[in-house]
Amino acid sequence: MNAPAASQRTDIRVQQADFDLSQELAALRAGDGRVGAVVSFVGTVRDLNEGAQVTEMELEHYPGMTEKALEDIVAQARARWPLYGVLVIHRVGPLQPLDQIVLVACSSAHRGEAFAACEFIMDYLKTDAPFWKKEQTPNGARWVDARSSDDSAKQKWANS
Numbered sequence: 001m002n003a004p005a006a007s008q009r010t011d012i013r014v015q016q017a018d019f020d021l022s023q024e025l026a027a028l029r030a031g032d033g034r035v036g037a038v039v040s041f042v043g044t045v046r047d048l049n050e051g052a053q054v055t056e057m058e059l060e061h062y063p064g065m066t067e068k069a070l071e072d073i074v075a076q077a078r079a080r081w082p083l084y085g086v087l088v089i090h091r092v093g094p095l096q097p098l099d100q101i102v103l104v105a106c107s108s109a110h111r112g113e114a115f116a117a118c119e120f121i122m123d124y125l126k127t128d129a130p131f132w133k134k135e136q137t138p139n140g141a142r143w144v145d146a147r148s149s150d151d152s153a154k155q156k157w158a159n160s
Contacts, residue, residue, distance in 0.1 A: 007034075008078070009085035009107075012070045014061055016093040019103055028085045029107050035084055039114035040105035041122050047097035049135060049144070056136040057144075059092045059101065066090075066130050073124040077106070080120065081113040088121065090131065120157055126150040 009028065021042060029035045045057050074086050085107040095101060104125065106117040126147075133144040 007032075007084065009087075010071075010074055010078075011086070012067060012074065012088045014063075014066055014070075014090050014092060016091060018091070018100060019089050021100075021103065024087060024089065024103060025105055028087050028105050032084055032107070034109055035107045036109045037111040037114040038085075038105060038107045039111065039118045040103060041118055042100055043102040043122075045095045045097050045099045045101060052135075052137040052139065052142075054097060054135045054137060056094055056096060057101075058094045058134045058136075059090075060132045060134070061090075061092050062130045069129045070125065073121055073128060076124065077117045077120050081106075081108065081117045083108050083113065083117055086117070086121070088125070090125070090129070092131070123150070123153040123157065127154045 021040070025038055025040060029038050045054065047054055070088050070090070074088065077083065077086065083106050085105075087103065087105040089103040091099075091101055102125070104118050104121045106114045106121070108114040108117070127150050135142055135144055
């Protein structure tokens, strides 16, 4: 059973600025003695994708709709697992290789719930949140297509 809504933290941000991982995780669990686990995922810009060098990646989103999609994903995770805190930060704009793109973090009493919820949120974010990626390569710009592996990752949750 989930903790009462008043004791749940949710922070969803779509922003251009980078984030400090240690500060964000400390804030997620600050002052909450119930927290026994914090699980996080950080996605970064790779310098190579589909055999081509990536010199820059630009992320675009649909303001308002993107945040709503992320809120819906977090609500689905909260309905499945007893979470105390959820943090989703997704960057937009031009990014360089090694830059942080996304942070998903979940806190709960036990690690199993936090791991599962973090993976669930990331799997759904990759398929259901309206973000578009354009990579700059030595051969010019290209839009990054959706991956069937992302759809497969999301599908596993339909059966659980």
